[in-house]
Amino acid sequence: MRLRQQLYGVSVTPFAFVDGALDRADHLRDDPAALAEAWPQAGIIALDASGCALLDADGALRQFSGAELPAGPDEHIFLGLRDGRAWFAADAAHVPAARTDSLDLRRAAAAWPAWQATLFAQARALQHWHQRYRYCPACGGTLQFVRAGWLARCAGCASEHYPRTDQAIIAAITDGTRLLLGRQANWPARRWSVVAGFVEPGETLEQTIAREVMEETGVRVHTQTARYLASQPWPFPGALMLGFIAHAEPDAPHASEELEDARWFSADEVRAGLARDWREADGDGEAEGIVLSSPISIARYVIQMWLDEHQSARNGQ
Template structure:
């Protein structure tokens, strides 16, 4: 079976990318004009959580948005988008209505055009939450450039959002796929392997090292698959197909507690029987598995 882009959930993030309007971030008059436009919409972020009402993330007019750190997200189809980052205690409504981004991932394929905006908003909210003081003099930082810069009012040192590169890989041997599970996951959850790139390391070598460290399998050829922003809290997931040269598994017991090879028949049977849960939604891990499987994953609508 052939797998087209329509069956690869992570592709939605690039297909529906918004214009980030980077040149407008320091134009205060333009920002105020856009904020006053009744057509402008705002995503409200409480700390690093989003509100969900009736299964949807509310998109409010700027006039109804609570006061907070104002962040320009950009524009789609003539609509300007902002985020307003507020303290959790200032969030409107019931605290139970506010959920982390991970809780929304399974629902995002139904509104793929929102995914890039949500990832952008949460990524900046996570950065604002973690980067509150100047690393040089410990002075509280001040938001600038429509939320995309934090500057120290004392020593004038600027901080900018950072992204950590991480590799995620579908390890294959012949027609089989290697999946693993972490100790903290539910007992039936399995996924592709992943890990962070270390300083001075190529992405391909990061794939080989992580697979060897986590499951003791030696990898030879590594081919690029695609990438996905992953603001949990600040990663860029770089997907690869890794071709294994050995099959013997020796899990490290720390990052990975169990791993095994699956044929397509074994994989489909385990998912259909409810014995195994695999990534869904816009996750690039889901795309990597679907690409190997050759079609929609079992149980997909």
């Protein structure tokens, strides 16, 4: 298996936003004295209003310390612990940064050490929740963030609200010999990927796979064949991608409102697509051959898993 577990639950994965995850240290969210004690030596990641992280003079993550910031831990979001050091997320407007250079999460995931990209992803998801969740959905009252930024409590009705994560499936659909891929109209001309979609209320994950694939391509999935592979936090802005492989009828795919095109591809075509640099799709649209998803995405992982299993089956393993 390409996804393997090390000690202490730390994953070694071929996609972003998993490796090096912090110890969330939930018990410290209700311990302001402990957070205040950790604050001077704490690490701080600062995000601007658009969700980009501030960089240092070398173009790397700008790591502030709590001692550099004018406000204490109560004004920032506690993210967790790494090797005993507390980490917080701060608003870039509240840090003494001499430089204004910043980097978005997608590019950071492709360039930074894994733990820094994972830290950034956690900070970005929480920042987005804080930015969008200002008023109580029950009574319209003003929300106040407590528990080190992890709980929003209404000043009017005292109802409590937690960070939102939207579950979505992403599936390698096969008819036994081919892989189903689709492309959106706004993608570069040669870019293709697997089908994905959000889980609706009252659905199982298997039902979501069948519904999304049918809606987007017209292909009928056998829900009993759906097999879970792995998951990935996808903070664009706040999803959890759940990766599957499933078998389907060899129906002729068709375009839809979601996809401008959908097709079956052979193992040789998929193998060639994986071998190409994923950035080729942003270049010459007249070149031949498909280009597949970025390595930061679980989409590429589920494609590779299908290809590996297909090849093993052909080899009789």
